[in-house]
Amino acid sequence: MEVASPTMDGQAKPTRCSKVTSLQDAARLARGALEERPELCLGGLFKQGRPVALVRGLLAAGADGLHVYSSPGAGYDIDLMIAAGAVAQVFIPGVTLENRLCPNFRRAVEAGQVTAHALDALTVVGGLMASAHGVPFQPIDALRGSDVLKHNPLLREIDCPFSGRHIHAVGPIRPRVTFLHAQEADRWGNLRHLSTMVYADQLMARASDMVIASVDRIVPEEVVLDDPSRVTVPSHYVDAVVEVPFGAHPTASFPNYAMDEEHIDAYADLGDAARAGDAAGLNAYIARHVTGPESQGDYIEAVGGSAHFARLEAEARNG
Numbered sequence: 001m002e003v004a005s006p007t008m009d010g011q012a013k014p015t016r017c018s019k020v021t022s023l024q025d026a027a028r029l030a031r032g033a034l035e036e037r038p039e040l041c042l043g044g045l046f047k048q049g050r051p052v053a054l055v056r057g058l059l060a061a062g063a064d065g066l067h068v069y070s071s072p073g074a075g076y077d078i079d080l081m082i083a084a085g086a087v088a089q090v091f092i093p094g095v096t097l098e099n100r101l102c103p104n105f106r107r108a109v110e111a112g113q114v115t116a117h118a119l120d121a122l123t124v125v126g127g128l129m130a131s132a133h134g135v136p137f138q139p140i141d142a143l144r145g146s147d148v149l150k151h152n153p154l155l156r157e158i159d160c161p162f163s164g165r166h167i168h169a170v171g172p173i174r175p176r177v178t179f180l181h182a183q184e185a186d187r188w189g190n191l192r193h194l195s196t197m198v199y200a201d202q203l204m205a206r207a208s209d210m211v212i213a214s215v216d217r218i219v220p221e222e223v224v225l226d227d228p229s230r231v232t233v234p235s236h237y238v239d240a241v242v243e244v245p246f247g248a249h250p251t252a253s254f255p256n257y258a259m260d261e262e263h264i265d266a267y268a269d270l271g272d273a274a275r276a277g278d279a280a281g282l283n284a285y286i287a288r289h290v291t292g293p294e295s296q297g298d299y300i301e302a303v304g305g306s307a308h309f310a311r312l313e314a315e316a317r318n319g
Contacts (some may be wrong), residue, residue, distance in 0.1 A: 003133070004043045011215070016188055017138075017156060017190040018187040018188065019187065019188060019235070019238060019240050019241050020187050020218060020240075020241055020242070020243065021240045021241070021242060022242065023053060023057045023214075023244055023295075023296065024057065024061075024193065025240075025241050026057060026212050026214075026240050026242045027054070027057035027058050027060065027061040027063055028241060029210075029212065029239075030054070030057075030058055030061075030063075030177045030179070030210070030212055031058060031061045031062065031063050033176050033177050033209070033210050034058075034063055034176055036066060036176065037176040037177045038065050038066050038067050038088070038176070039066075039067045039068075039069065039174070039175045039177075039228055040058075040066050040067070040068050040069070040078060040175060040176070040177050040178075040179070041068075041069040041070060041173075041175035041177070041178040041179070041204050041207075041208060042055070042069070042070045042071075042074060042078065042178075042179050043070075043071065043178065043179060043180035043181060043201040043204055044071065044180075044181060044197075044199060044202070044248070044251065045071045045072070045073050045074075045197070045199040045200075046073040046074065046075050046094075046096070046098055046251075047075060047076065047097075047098065047138075047250075047251045047252060047259045047264070048197050048251060048252050048254070048259070049182070049193070049197055049201075049248055049251065049252065049254075050074075050075075050076065050077045050078075050181060050248055051077070051179035051180055051181040051213070051214050051247070051248065052076070052077050052181075052247065052248055052250070052251060053181075053214050053216050053242070053244040053246075053248070053249075053296060053299075054179040054181075054212060054242070054244075054247070055077045055080065055081060055179065056080075056289070056290050056293075056299070058079070058086070058179075059081060059084045059086055059291070060290060060291050063086050064085060064086045064088075065088045065310060066081065066086055066087050066088060066089075067088060067089040067090075067091065067124070068081065068087055068089070068090050068091065068092065069091045069092065069124060069173060069175055069200075070092045070124075071199045071200040071204075072092075072093045072094055072121035072123075072124060072125070072200075073091050073092075073093070073094040073095075073096070073313065074094070074095050074099065075095065075096055075264075076097065076250060076251060076267065077096075077251070078090065078092065078095055078102070078104075078105065079095070079102040079103070079105050079271065080104075080267075080286075080290070081240075082104045082105050082108045082114055083104040083271065083274070083282060083286060084286055084290060087108075087114050088114065088115065089114065089116075089117065090105070090115070090117065091119055091154070091173075092116075092118050092124070093119045093120055093121045093123075093124060094121075097118070097153070097255070097264060097267035097268055099265075100265075100268055102268075102271070103268055103271030103272065103274065103275050104275075104282075104313050106269045106275065107271075107274065107275040113316045114215055116266050117152070117153055117154075118148060118151035118152055119148070119152055119154065120143065120146070120148045120152070120256065121212070121273055121285045122140050122142055122143065122169050123140065123148075123152055123154050123155060124173065124269045125169065125200065126138035126139075126140050126169075126170045126207070127154060127170045127172060127173030128173050128200065128203045128204060128206075128207040129203065129207075130170065130171060130172040131174040131206075131207035131208075131267065132172070132203055132206035132207040133170035135159070135172075136171065136172070137157075137169040137170060137171050137172070138169060138170055139154070139160075139168070139169045139223055140155070140167070140168050140169060140170055141167045141168070142237070143155075143168055144168075144216040149168065154170050154171065154173075155168045155170055156168065156169055156170075156171070171211075172207075173207065174180040174207055174208065174209060175204070175207065175208045175209065176208075176209050176210065177208065177209070177210045177211075177212065177222060178205065178207075178208035178210070178211045178212070179212055179213075179214070179250045180201050180203045180204065180205065180211060180212070180213040180214070180233065181213065181214045181215070181247055181253065182194075182201070182213055182215050182233070183215060183216050183217070183253055183255075183256055184193075184212075184215055184216065184217055184218075184219050184223070185213060185215040185218060185219070185238075185241045185300070186218065186219055186220065186223070186224045186235075187218060187221065187223065187241075188235040189213070189235035189238035189239075189240070189241045190224050190231045190233075190234055190235045190238075191213055191215065191231065191232055191233040191234075191238060191241075192219075192230050192231055192232055193232040193233075194222070194230075194254075194255055194256075195254040195255055197254060198232050201232070201233060202232060202233055204234045205237040205238070209250045210239045210283060211233075211237055211238045211239055212238075212239060212241075212242070213233070213238055213240070213242070213292045214241075214242045214243075214244045214247035214248075215239045215241060215242070215243055215244070215247070215268075216243075216244070216245055216246065216248075216253055216256050217243060217245070218243045228319065244296050244297060245300070246296070246300060246312075247310055249263075249303065249309075249312075250263040250264050250303075252316070254316055255316055255317070256313065256316060257309065257312040257313045257315070257316050258312050258313075258315035258316040259272065259312075260312060261305075263303065267285060268281040269281075270285050288302050289302055290302070291309055296311060
């Protein structure tokens with residue numbers, strides 16, 4: 001955030017304010033914004049770089065009725081949000097744990113508790129592009145002949161002004177809040193994804209009203225200034241940044257730590273049991289890992305402590 005301070009000649013000199021905040025304050029900020037308009041977008045892809053700590057904070061803050069977007073693929077985090085009863089509609093092309101189905105997503109959609117819209121990756125990316133570029137729609141022409149056109153609620157048929165041919169277009173997707181996770185940031189909110197796994201995070205940041213990012217660590221601004229080309233999302237797109245060690249767990253944050261497949265599989269087993277009628281284990285999981293921890297340190301202890309996370313760090317180093 002830029003504020004003005006007077007100089008000796010009376011001119012306003014811009015100064016900068018730190019965007020670093022706590023996980024609890026970030027969750028309250030996001031919840032307040034989402035009460036105005038419930039569209040939430042999640043960065044990362046499948047089991048990589050998902051903003052899970054921010055999601056847990058939002059759930060602990062009591063968010064509900066959310067309309068959730070994401071990069072074309074999501075899994076554990078959206079399934080957890082559904083398990084906690086926070087989601088009304090899903091606008092995500094692929095919701096999967098990759099090696100198995102998302103049990104709570106499946107249960108809620110089958111029961112009619114959550115509306116899962118039939119979308120494709122082009123629609124989501126195109127809608128984010130329209131918002132980021134400030135245009136009223138983004139043409140999409142690759143879906144001709146697809147049955148997605150019959151069910152996709154975001155598409156409209158238009159006449160091409162150049163050829164006169166019928167094509168399809170998607171209007172702007174402008175999330176009220178976007179959650180991102182990166183490995184590093186400075187206090188001003190300059191994000192650095194240290195692997196090549198940026199996915200649609202940059203596009204989401206440009207398309208959204210508010211961007212809140214979790215990072216594994218805050219680094220001195222000199223680190224960013226020494227190599228500014230490594231900034232993946234510049235600070236003027238970021239409203240708040242939260243230092244949360246292992247903030248993407250149980251998804252990965254390469255090169256810092258690998259995904260926790262055992263944790264995700266154990267969670268999915270509890271979801272399968274809930275779908276079969278026994279929700280006790282899932283409810284206990286939410287109490288232990290979502291609503292119970294008062295800090296990220298508490299969460300780390302609930303998962304298995306420092307020794308458990310040291311193994312994930314070693315796995316990432318060893319590739």
